[in-house]
Amino acid sequence: MAKPRFCVVGYYFQPGEILVAAEKARLRNFKNFDTFTPFPVHGIEKAQGLKRSSLPYVSFVAGCAGLMAAVGLQVWTHLYSWPMNIGGKPLAAIPAYVPIFFELTVLFAGVTTVVVMFTHYCGLPNFSKPIFHPDITNDRFALAIEVDNEDQIEPVKKFLNEIHAQEVHHVEGRL
Amino acid sequence: MKNLLYEEPLVEGSKTYADVNNDVCKPLESFPTKLWLGAFGIANLIMFMGFGMIGYMIYEGAGMSGIRSPVGWGMMIITFVFWIGIGHAGTLISAILFLFKQKWRTGINRSAEAMTIFAVMCAGIFPLIHTGRPWYSAYWLFPYPNQMGPLWVNFRSPLLWDVVAVSTYFTISLVFWYTGLVPDFASVRDRAKNFFRKKIYGLLSLGWRGSSKAWSHYEIAYMILAGLSTPLVLSVHTIVSFDFAVSIVPGWHTTIFPPYFVAGAIFSGFAMAVTLLVVAREVFNLKDYITLGHLDAMNKIILATGMLVGLAYATEFFVAWYSGVSYERFIFIQRAMGPYAWSYWIMVGCNVLTPQFFWFKSLRRNIPLMFVLSLFVNVGMWFERFVIVVTSLATDYLPSSWNYFRLSWWDTATLIGSFGMFFSLFLLFCRFVPTIAMAEVKAVIPTKGSEHHG
Numbered sequence: 098m099a100k101p102r103f104c105v106v107g108y109y110f111q112p113g114e115i116l117v118a119a120e121k122a123r124l125r126n127f128k129n130f131d132t133f134t135p136f137p138v139h140g141i142e143k144a145q146g147l148k149r150s151s152l153p154y155v156s157f158v159a160g161c162a163g164l165m166a167a168v169g170l171q172v173w174t175h176l177y178s179w180p181m182n183i184g185g186k187p188l189a190a191i192p193a194y195v196p197i198f199f200e201l202t203v204l205f206a207g208v209t210t211v212v213v214m215f216t217h218y219c220g221l222p223n224f225s226k227p228i229f230h231p232d233i234t235n236d237r238f239a240l241a242i243e244v245d246n247e248d249q250i251e252p253v254k255k256f257l258n259e260i261h262a263q264e265v266h267h268v269e270g271r272l
Numbered sequence: 273m274k275n276l277l278y279e280e281p282l283v284e285g286s287k288t289y290a291d292v293n294n295d296v297c298k299p300l301e302s303f304p305t306k307l308w309l310g311a312f313g314i315a316n317l318i319m320f321m322g323f324g325m326i327g328y329m330i331y332e333g334a335g336m337s338g339i340r341s342p343v344g345w346g347m348m349i350i351t352f353v354f355w356i357g358i359g360h361a362g363t364l365i366s367a368i369l370f371l372f373k374q375k376w377r378t379g380i381n382r383s384a385e386a387m388t389i390f391a392v393m394c395a396g397i398f399p400l401i402h403t404g405r406p407w408y409s410a411y412w413l414f415p416y417p418n419q420m421g422p423l424w425v426n427f428r429s430p431l432l433w434d435v436v437a438v439s440t441y442f443t444i445s446l447v448f449w450y451t452g453l454v455p456d457f458a459s460v461r462d463r464a465k466n467f468f469r470k471k472i473y474g475l476l477s478l479g480w481r482g483s484s485k486a487w488s489h490y491e492i493a494y495m496i497l498a499g500l501s502t503p504l505v506l507s508v509h510t511i512v513s514f515d516f517a518v519s520i521v522p523g524w525h526t527t528i529f530p531p532y533f534v535a536g537a538i539f540s541g542f543a544m545a546v547t548l549l550v551v552a553r554e555v556f557n558l559k560d561y562i563t564l565g566h567l568d569a570m571n572k573i574i575l576a577t578g579m580l581v582g583l584a585y586a587t588e589f590f591v592a593w594y595s596g597v598s599y600e601r602f603i604f605i606q607r608a609m610g611p612y613a614w615s616y617w618i619m620v621g622c623n624v625l626t627p628q629f630f631w632f633k634s635l636r637r638n639i640p641l642m643f644v645l646s647l648f649v650n651v652g653m654w655f656e657r658f659v660i661v662v663t664s665l666a667t668d669y670l671p672s673s674w675n676y677f678r679l680s681w682w683d684t685a686t687l688i689g690s691f692g693m694f695f696s697l698f699l700l701f702c703r704f705v706p707t708i709a710m711a712e713v714k715a716v717i718p719t720k721g722s723e724h725h726g
Contacts, residue, residue, distance in 0.1 A: 170415060170427075232290075
């Protein structure tokens with residue numbers, strides 16, 4: 098069985114404070130820490146040292162897949178599956194296919210972006226991770242630091258107090 | 273001297289973050305008021321009356337509707353275009369204003385997006401019943417493998433482009449709306465005292481915890497969705513207008529249709545948004561979030577798009593004359609002076625004249641006036657589609673087949689029924705979903721101690 102892990106959590110009440118705290122936590126080189134905020138705080142990625150999301154590449158690939166699907170569907174059905182002469186127009190009437198090229202590109206890209214963002218990038222849905230405080234989705238800003246064993250809890254708490262956390266506590270579980 | 277650099281606050285009443293949650297979640301957590309129950313009851317009755325009408329038509333046949341040769345497109349297509357148009361304001365607010373970094377959108381985007389989704393749902397009913405045999409619709413409208421060859425839909429037809437455009441629009445709007453809702457569902461979950469409420473909103477929130485790692489991906493996804501929705505919303509009404517413009521019917525076969533339809537759609541959508549928000553902010557006590565400033569900005573958009581629509585009416589007339597095509601000229605003279613002149617002048621009166629009041633700031637901020645004017649615009653935009661659909665068909669190339677189109681009682685009842693459905697859904701939304709995007713509003717309210725910097 099894996100060793101129990103602990104999260105030490107410090108709370109702030111202003112977005113400016115959490116920015117400073119995140120920066121300090123990054124400079125202390127904690128292995129695994131994250132901040133939890135009621136709304137996206139401007140500049141937190143930089144303070145926390147987060148890389149820009151690679152999600153746009155996923156959207157691009159999904160959009161290309163949508164375009165290919167639209168080309169395949171329309172050209173294949175009209176050219177091979179059941180060719181039909183409508184008003185003497187060419188069987189593969191590319192200009193007439195453009196609206197559906199566009200729509201399916203957007204459909205695939207949009208839906209894939211959101212599904213992949215929630216499932217792969219955010220690890221959701223996940224109902225087992227600890228919710229440190231119910232007010233994190235209201236008006237609290239939390240800095241949570243994961244530690245491997247019980248001995249490290251106290252030093253991290255001390256660190257959080259040093260960087261002016263208003264409240265500090267710890268919970269069992271992973272970040 | 274007036275301070276020209278003064279900006280109105282986006283949220284009034286110097287709210288704290290906790291105030292936002294308390295104010296927005298209040299209607300979700302209290303027992304429904306008599307007013308809500310009464311309104312919901314009436315809307316439901318009307319909706320089920322509409323469903324009953326549809327059932328009756330399926331049993332009895334499409335002759336229940338007023339469509340008679342040569343007017344093959346009647347109330348159902350008019351109302352379809354009307355509802356699709358209503359939806360456009362929501363996407364404009366949520367996507368285009370997001371890309372332009374218009375922060376005032378945060379107060380109204382949630383309800384406007386909800387309006388989009390419900391309007392597209394109402395719209396979706398009409399093409400299905402317009403086919404007369406809705407049980408065949410899936411085979412007519414969607415390309416799926418079947419036992420007849422397989423026979424496929426005709427991808428060269430604007431009607432099929434329309435099916436794909438509207439389905440895509442609905443799906444992407446729903447996904448966009450839900451994405452915005454996830455953090456707010458988490459807020460409702462975390463303040464819930466009731467066990468089932470906690471579980472249900474917990475499921476809806478997917479277990480969102482507000483982690484900054486998640487937010488960083490979330491914001492990128494939101495940006496991408498806004499970027500995708502922007503051309504999408506322009507494409508949807510463009511393709512709806514292709515249903516008309518690709519035909520060779522006089523009055524329809526014009527290149528002005530796509531921009532003209534898109535401007536009209538945004539115009540009608542904003543009018544409907546004003547109608548709904550004026551009531552919602554009063555009933556749910558959200559005046560600090562949906563401020564007069566918001567309504568002012570929306571009325572400016574109504575004015576601008578109303579002028580665009582007016583310009584399009586004028587351009588159509590000019591081009592009909594300038595083209596020298598006698599059929600085209602005839603149809604436009606018929607519109608303004610023929611048997612349907614009454615509908616044409618309702619359209620011009622409601623769409624071109626009513627928005628002119630909004631040139632004045634005091635009138636843009638006058639709640640009763642804007643409510644009445646927005647209703648006029650809604651009526652006018654329904655009549656715009658009536659004028660386009662009916663006048664061109666009723667007096668077609670052969671005078672011997674001309675016919676006067678009337679809405680049947682069934683048409684009227686079904687049209688009213690669709691409003692019942694729209695308002696039922698919107699009332700449910702107000703009760704069960706946070707009507708203001710809480711996380712987004714918090715990001716634009718000033719933090720403590722920073723008020724003096726503005």
